[in-house]
Amino acid sequence: MARIVMKFGGTSMAGIERIRVVARQVRREWKKGHQVAVVVSAMSGDTDRLVGFCREASPLYDPREYDVVVASGEQVTSGLLAIALQAIGVPARSWLGWQLPVRTSDAHASARIRGIDTAAMDASLAAGEVAVVPGFQGLTDEGRVTTLGRGGSDTSAVAVAAAMKADRCDIYTDVDGVYTTDPRIVPRARKIGRITYEEMLELASVGAKVLQTRSVGLAMKERVRVQVLSSFGDPDEEPAPGTFVVSEEEIGDQMEDQLITGIAYDRNEAKITLTAVPDKPGAVAGIFAPLADASINVDMIVQNVAHGTGSTDVTFTVPAAELTRALDVLERAKETIGFATLVPDTEVCKVSVVGVGMRSHAGVAATMFDVLAGRGINILAITTSEIKVSVLIHQDYTELAVRVLHTAYGLDAEDAA
Numbered sequence: 044m045a046r047i048v049m050k051f052g053g054t055s056m057a058g059i060e061r062i063r064v065v066a067r068q069v070r071r072e073w074k075k076g077h078q079v080a081v082v083v084s085a086m087s088g089d090t091d092r093l094v095g096f097c098r099e100a101s102p103l104y105d106p107r108e109y110d111v112v113v114a115s116g117e118q119v120t121s122g123l124l125a126i127a128l129q130a131i132g133v134p135a136r137s138w139l140g141w142q143l144p145v146r147t148s149d150a151h152a153s154a155r156i157r158g159i160d161t162a163a164m165d166a167s168l169a170a171g172e173v174a175v176v177p178g179f180q181g182l183t184d185e186g187r188v189t190t191l192g193r194g195g196s197d198t199s200a201v202a203v204a205a206a207m208k209a210d211r212c213d214i215y216t217d218v219d220g221v222y223t224t225d226p227r228i229v230p231r232a233r234k235i236g237r238i239t240y241e242e243m244l245e246l247a248s249v250g251a252k253v254l255q256t257r258s259v260g261l262a263m264k265e266r267v268r269v270q271v272l273s274s275f276g277d278p279d280e281e282p283a284p285g286t287f288v289v290s291e292e293e294i295g296d297q298m299e300d301q302l303i304t305g306i307a308y309d310r311n312e313a314k315i316t317l318t319a320v321p322d323k324p325g326a327v328a329g330i331f332a333p334l335a336d337a338s339i340n341v342d343m344i345v346q347n348v349a350h351g352t353g354s355t356d357v358t359f360t361v362p363a364a365e366l367t368r369a370l371d372v373l374e375r376a377k378e379t380i381g382f383a384t385l386v387p388d389t390e391v392c393k394v395s396v397v398g399v400g401m402r403s404h405a406g407v408a409a410t411m412f413d414v415l416a417g418r419g420i421n422i423l424a425i426t427t428s429e430i431k432v433s434v435l436i437h438q439d440y441t442e443l444a445v446r447v448l449h450t451a452y453g454l455d456a457e458d459a460a
Contacts, residue, residue, distance in 0.1 A: 044075075044076045044077055044078065045077050045078070045209075045210040045211070046077070046078045046080075046168070046207060046208065046209045046210050047072060047077050047078070047079055047080075047209055047210060047211055047212070047213060048079075048080050048081070048082060048200050048201075048203050048204040048207070048209045048211075048212040048213065049068070049069060049072065049079060049080070049081045049082070049213050049215060050081070050082040050083070050084075050178065050196065050197065050199075050200035050212065050213065050214045050215060051065050051081065051082075051083050051084065051215045051274055052084045052087075052196065052214075052215070052216050052217070052274075053084045053085060053086060053087035053088070053089070053090075054087045054216070054217045054274075055084075055215055055216070055217070055274040055275075056083055056084060056085070056086050056087070056120045056124070057086050057087040057088075058086065059123070059127075062120065062123050062124055062127050063127050064274075064278045065081075065083075065124060065127075065215075065274065065278075066124060066127035066128045066130075066131055066133070067131065067278035067279055068215070068274065068278040068282075069081055069124075069128060069133065069173060070128070070131055070132075070133050071278065071279060071280075071281075073133055073173055078168040078169070079168075079173045079174070080164065080168065080173070080174040080175075080176060080203055080204075080207060080209070081124065081173060081174065081175045081176065082176045082177075082178045082196060082199050082200040082203055083117060083120045083121050083124055083175065083176070083177060083178060083196070084116075084117060084120065084178055084179065084196040085116025085117050085119070085120055085179070086116065086119070086120060089116040089119075090113055090116050090179075090193070093112050093113045093115065093116055094109075094113060096112060097109045097112055097113070106151035106152050107151050107187055107188075109151065109152060109190075110151050110152060110154075110180075110187070110188050110189050110190045111188050113152075113179075113190055114140070114177070114179065114180040114188050114189075114190050116179075117177030117178055117179050117180055117196070118137075118139060118177050118180075120177070121137040121138075121139070121175045121176065121177040122137050122175075124137075124175050125137045125173075125175045128173055128175070133173055134170075134171055134172045134173065135172060135173040135174075135175055136167065136172055136173075136174065136175065137174075137175045137176070137177070138163075138164055138167075138174050138175065138176050139176075139177055139180070140176075140177060140180035140181045140182055140188070141182045141186075141188065142163075143159055143160055143161065143163070143164060143176070144159075144160060144181070144182045145159050145180065145181035145182060145199070145202070146158045146159070146160070146181065146182060146183075146184070147181035147182065147183060147189045147191070148183070148189075149183040149184075149185065149187070149189065150189075151187075151189055151190070152189075152190055152192060153190075153191070153192040154181055154183075154189035154190065154191055154192075155191075156181060156191070156198065156199075156202045156261075158206070159202055159203060159206035160206075161203070161206045161207045164176075164207070165207060168207075176199070176203055177199075178191075178195060178196025178197070178198075178199035178200060179191055179195040179196045179199060180199075191257075192257075194255035194257075194258075195255070195257075197214060197254055197255040197257075197258035198255060198257045198258040198261055200212055200214065200258070201258045201261045201262045201265070201267050201269065202261060204265075204267045205261070205265035205267050209267070210268070211267075211268040211269070211270055212262070212267050212268065212269045212270070213269075213270045213272060213285075214254065214269060214270065214271050214272070215272060215273065215274035216253065216271065216272075216273065216274065217273065217274070217275065218253060218271070218273060219234065219272060219273035219283055219285060220234040220235065220271050220272060220273075220284075220285040220286035221234070221235045221238055221243065221246070221251070221253050221254075221271055221286040221288075221305070222234055222235065222305070223235060223304070223305045223306065223449065223454040224305060224306040224307070224308075224445055224449050224454070225308070225445070228442050228445050228446065229306075229445060229446055229449045229455070231449070231455040231456045232449065232454070232455075232456065233454065233455075233456040234286065235286050235304065235305065236284070236286065236287070237286070237287045237288075237289055237293070237294055238286060238287070238288055238289075238304060238305075239288075239289065239290065239291050239294060239399055240259060240262060240263035240288060240289070240290060240291075241263065241291070241399060241430060242304045242305070242397055242398065242399055242430065243259045243288045244256065244259045244260055244263060245395070245397045245428065245430060245431045246304075246305050246307050246395075246397050247259050249307045249308075249309055249393060249395040249397070249431065249433055250307040250308050250309030250310075250311075250393065250395070251305070251307045253271055254269070254271065254288070259288065262288060263290075266290060268287065268288070268289055268293075269287070269288040269289075270285050270286065270287050270288070271285045271286045271288070272284070272285025272286075273285070291399065302398055302400035302401070302404050302407065302452060302453075303396050303397065303398035303400065303401075303407070303452040303453075303454065304397055304398040304399070304400075305396075305397050305398070305454070306394070306395070306396055306397075306445050306448050306449050306452075306454070307394075307395045307397065308392055308393065308394045308395070308441055308444075308445055309392065309393045309395075310363075310392045310438060310441065311362060311363045311364070312342070312360045312361075312362065312363060312391055312392065312393050312435065313360060313361055313362070313363040313365075313366040313369075313387060313388065313389045313391065314358060314359070314360050314387070314388040314389075314391045314423065314424070314435065315358070315359055315360070315361065315366075315369060315370070315373070315385065315386070315387055315388075316356055316357070316358040316385075316386040316388070317330060317356065317357045317358075317373070317380070317382040317384075317385060317386075318356050318382060318383045318384045318385075318386065319354040319355075319356070319382060319383035319384070320354060320355055320356065320357050320380065320381065320382045321353070321354055321381045322352070322353055322354050322355045326380070326381070327346065327357060329376070329379055329380045329381075330357060330359075330373070330376075330380055330382075331359075333372050333373070333375075333376045334361070334369060334372055334373070337368060337369075337372045339361055339362075339365045339368060339369050339372065340361065340362065340365070341359050341360070341361055342359070342360045342361070342393070342426065343358075343359060343360045343393070343424035343425070343426045343433070343435055344357070344358070344359045344424070344426075345357070345358040345359070345423075345424045345425075346358075354383075357382075358423070358424060359424075360391070360393070360424065360435060363389060366387060366389065370385060370387060373385055390437060390438045390439070391423065391435050391436065391437060391438055392435070392436055392437070392438040392440075392441040392444075393433050393434070393435050394433065394434055394436060394441065394444045394445060394448070395431055395432065395433040395434075396411055396431070396432050396448060396452065397430060397431045398430060399430050401429065401430050401431075401432075402429060402430065407432060408425075408427065408432045410451060410452070411432055411434065411448060411451075412434075414447050414448055414451045415434065415436070415444060415447075415448075417447075418440075418443060418444075418447055420436055420437075420440045420443065420444055421436065421437070422434045422435070422436060423435040423436060423437075
């Protein structure tokens with residue numbers, strides 16, 4: 044017998060028929076004698092609908108009441124799944140965020156989980172009941188409902204798994220695992236059997252959409268074994284093996300067999316260039332301090348050589364959704380910073396190669412740069428970490444860059460068409 048958490052996203056919960064299929068998948072694991080907790084998202088599209096209601100009611104809505112509204116989507120699906128499970132002979136009950144409770148910070152719409160009290164749920168599981176928990180929601184110390192931010196149900200699932208000391212956390216989604224890159228761009232992409240927390244965290248942070256970044260970070264911190272697999276197979280049969288996200292120790296010596304694990308891309312980037320910034324100490328701090336005060340994250344940064352002119356150009360990227368705000372912040376700080384012009388560019392894409400094998404192999408970046416140069420793809424900016432190299436390129440070259448890099452690092456599946 045094992046303790047497992049099963050998490051189902053919005054597409055898996057999109058309507059009563061899909062919920063009935065999920066109930067059969069849960070029953071399959073429950074019949075094995077496992078203690079099962081299920082974390083669910085709202086039905087696909089419901090959260091957007093609820094957010095729209097809030098904005099329609101008032102553009103300057105109270106974030107505390109916003110959380111009350113948008114948290115209701117998961118409340119509906121948790122109750123419906125419990126009903127569907129009971130209808131097929133599985134004892135089940137829902138446990139809302141305030142009933143466990145899931146304790147969070149008071150940062151409404153982007154709360155952080157501080158702890159989960161699973162004592163009552165543990166007793167229910169021991170008695171053979173399936174626990175159905177709505178993801179995305181929690182409770183402040185003052186008793187106010189909170190939400191964790193978009194994609195927060197993945198984080199809820201990992202947090203529940205950590206709190207109940209689950210043997211694993213199965214994330215059911217509309218794909219059957221983590222691939223070496225987007226199969227829609229590269230048909231020869233391969234499904235990865237096992238990937239380290241660190242690699243998955245890097246891939247998620249640079250554009251891979253399979254898992255939410257916060258959930259991977261929490262899984263790494265709490266050492267929760269996560270499996271990504273599809274919810275669209277036969278619910279009464281064993282699902283096809285997915286991708287396990289695990290520690291480096293579990294993968295062992297195989298880590299260095301594969302130099303690069305995956306290629307990711309992110310079109311949600313915008314480039315900003317400030318021209319003729321004074322070339323003096325503190326000038327760069329004057330640019331990024333007001334952006335930090337506005338909670339705008341900056342990613343890639345390039346500062347050109349001044350060549351004795353007394354000024355330099357500074358280029359950096361921000362999330363595309365934050366471009367308008369970033370430009371406003373910089374324009375208001377123009378006199379303090381002292382730049383001449385502000386040049387935005389939204390026609391860019393970040394392409395990244397990720398792999399723990401980089402730690403023990405030289406030449407990864409050189410290969411990337413040579414391959415892109417060979418196809419006439421200009422690099423606008425570069426960032427690196429211990430296991431990642433990212434470049435900024437013009438968005439028109441995104442698919443070409445991903446395909447040629449996937450081949451260059453030997454990631455193409457041999458048996459693919």
